[in-house]
């Protein structure tokens with residue numbers, strides 16, 4: 001069984017084509033086999049041969065995206081089940097923005113990054129991606145093998161995760177997902193954001209004491225060094 005999720009106007013024979021609930025889409029001519037939020041779909045573990053999502057994965061809020069990725073991994077058959085996503089490539093799109101000669105020219109690339117926003121639910125892009133981030137996300141949920149291709153004209157990444165026989169357990173995936181999410185919050189924040197994400201994800205976890213990120217320290221260092229140099233200037 002093969003799933004084509006967020007099919008839009010690209011109905012593919014031989015696949016189960018899915019797009020959002022009819023009364024929530026802004027097009028009434030989308031042909032699908034199932035009209036449903038992707039998040040509401042359920043399939044048994046190890047039952048799907050292939051999942052394809054072209055220009056769709058970026059439509060999930062970040063905590064939904066990582067949980068969905070884990071769900072897709074579990075649905076796929078071991079020893080060759082494939083998940084392919086195509087998402088905007090952040091850095092090359094920023095280059096296109098920089099090269100644009102006017103705000104008018106930039107509009108298209110801002111849309112490429114942030115989505116058409118024809119509907120809030122299904123038309124907004126919630127996160128940015130590059131190859132390293134996708135490698136990280138796919139490995140967190142369990143993929144040990146992947147391949148990818150960079151598409152230059154409309155800067156995008158086609159990224160395929162291939163499920164092998166070395167299955168990642170729920171407990172191991174959960175631990176890595178919690179660490180992944182902790183990096184979205186600044187170190188000195190109260191943990192309220194982190195708590196809200198965990199609630200939404202149905203996970204019961206404290207914010208890790210020692211998240212792996214260094215951004216906050218770097219930021220603090222730069223502020224401290226700015227204050228020191230200000231003082232030095234005053235004392236001169």
Ligand SMILES: C[S@@+](CC[C@H](N)C(=O)[O-])C[C@H]1O[C@@H](n2cnc3c(N)ncnc32)[C@H](O)[C@@H]1O
Nearest residue numbers: 006007008010019020037038054055056059122
């Ligand atoms: C940018 S279009 C891409 C359409 C098609 N894949 C293509 O390449 O032409 C994104 C599609 O995903 C659908 N979509 C986005 N988020 C969705 C969700 N959470 N559940 C179901 N469909 C969703 C939208 O309705 C839309 O048709």
